[in-house]
Amino acid sequence: DFPTRRRRTRRDAAIDDADTTGKDRRTSHDMAPAAQTPEQMSPEQRDAAFAMAGQEMEYRVELFNKMVASCYEKCIDKKFKDGDLNVGENSCVDRCSAKYWESVTIVGQMLGAAGQAPQ
Numbered sequence: 001d002f003p004t005r006r007r008r009t010r011r012d013a014a015i016d017d018a019d020t021t022g023k024d025r026r027t028s029h030d031m032a033p034a035a036q037t038p039e040q041m042s043p044e045q046r047d048a049a050f051a052m053a054g055q056e057m058e059y060r061v062e063l064f065n066k067m068v069a070s071c072y073e074k075c076i077d078k079k080f081k082d083g084d085l086n087v088g089e090n091s092c093v094d095r096c097s098a099k100y101w102e103s104v105t106i107v108g109q110m111l112g113a114a115g116q117a118p119q
Contacts, residue, residue: 063104067096067097067100067101070096070100071092071093071096071097071100074092074096075089075092075093075096076089076093077089
C-alpha cells in the first residue's frame with residue numbers, strides 16, 4: 001500500500017542532526033587524522049578506533065531501545081485488537097520519536113558547547 005519512496009519527516013531530520021551534532025562524546029573519527037586509513041594506523045591506533053566505534057554502536061543501540069520502550073508505553077494500546085498500528089497510534093509514534101531525537105540533539109549540542117567552553 002505504501003510507495004517505495006517515502007517523504008522525509010521531521011524525525012528523519014532530527015536523526016540526521018543527532019548523527020552530525022552529537023558532540024557529547026568522542027567518536028572513532030577523533031582518534032586519527034581523516035587522511036589516515038586503517039592500514040596506515042598503528043595496531044594500537046586501530047584497536048582504539050575499533051573500540052570507539054564499538055562504543056558508538058552500543059550508545060546508538062541503547063538510545064534506540066530507550067526510544068522504542070518510551071514510545072511503546074506512551075502510544076500503543078495494550079489490547080492488541082489489530083495486527084497493525086491504527087492511525088492514532090501511528091501518529092503518536094511518529095510524534096514521540098521525533099521529539100525523542102530532537103531532545104537527544106539538543107542535549108548533544110548543549111554538552112558539546114559545554115565541552116568547548118574556555119575554562
